[in-house]
Amino acid sequence: MFASAASVTLIMLVVMKESYAPVILQRKVERLRKETGNPLLRSKLDTGLSPRDFFKRSIIRPVKMFVYSPIISVMAIYTAITYAYLYLQFTTMTEVFQGQYGFTTSLVGLSFLGLGVGSLVGVFVYSGTSDRYMRRKAAEADKLAEETGIEKQGMKPEYRLPLLPIGAIFIPAGLFIYGWTAEKKVHWIVPIIGTAFGGVGNILVFFSIQTYLVDAFTIYAASALASNTIIRVWLGQ
Structure with a gap:
């Protein structure tokens, strides 16, 4: 696993291009400083902070966003709860399938295929529908704006959320099926x-x-x- 992760990381360092706007603009500024000899040139996204101050702000900002932004705190807590359920499944499946169904040590790992296949289906469903849905909703909103004479809004972050309620239903449904059928020793x-x-x-x-x-x-x-990840990992423990 470590070797695979290291290999992918090295490939990414070579193949992938920088996409973060502040970094791209700063590189352009540094190039222009050399070409023009003007050390006063600055990027419009330059905060003027030293690396040390920037590091401090980057550490503090996720905490402040969690405390002062309700949408971040609510989503962080909800994600943490869903991951706690996932970790609960991970920690019980070996015991359940060995104790209830008599799986051997060499076979019990196959019981995780359900989670794996389900996760893969979720990836294909979301990646195959999210961007198309955003473009369609943005086009509908722009058309409505033209008809009514209001300002165009473009793509809204809320367009990413239509599959969230479906996932919220699938999680408790899956837990119920898993727990109830395992207790009653229904077919594995x-x-x-x-x-x-x-x-x-x-x-x-x-x-x-x-x-x-x-x-x-x-x-x-x-x-x-980062705020979402910290709360998710902490609560998942």
């Missing part, structure tokens, strides 16, 4: 199907919230995501 495939529902639900919830935060907080998206 049924609780695995329940975990698949949970996998779909978790991906839909996670992707919806993450992409919404990125679109809503733009240049502060990293801090919003």
Whole structure:
């Protein structure tokens, strides 16, 4: 696993291009300073902070955003709860399938296929529909703005959220199927199907919230995501 992650990281460092606007503009400013000899040139996104001050602000900002932004705090807590349910499944599945269904140590790992397949389905569903839905809703909003004479709004972060309620339903439904059928010793495939529902639900919830935060907080998206991640990991413990 470590070797795979390291290999992917090295490939990304070589292949992927910088996409963060402040960094791109700062590189352009540095190039122009050399070409023009004008050291006073600055990017419009330059905060004027030293690396040390910038680091301090980057550490403090996620905490302040969680405290003062209700949408961040609510989404962070909800994501943390859904991940706590996911971790609960991870920690009980080995015991359930070995104790209730007699799976051997070599076979019990296959019980996680339900979660894996469900998560993969969730990825395909969200990635295949989210951007198209955003473009369609933005086009409808622009058309309405032209007809009514109001200002165009463009793409809204809320357009990332239509699959969130579906994921919110799939998670408890999957937990119920998994827990109830395992207790009653229904055929082992049924609780695995329940975990698949949970996998779909978790991906839909996670992707919806993450992409919404990125679109809503733009240049502060990293801090919003950091706040969400801190609370998710803490509560998941």
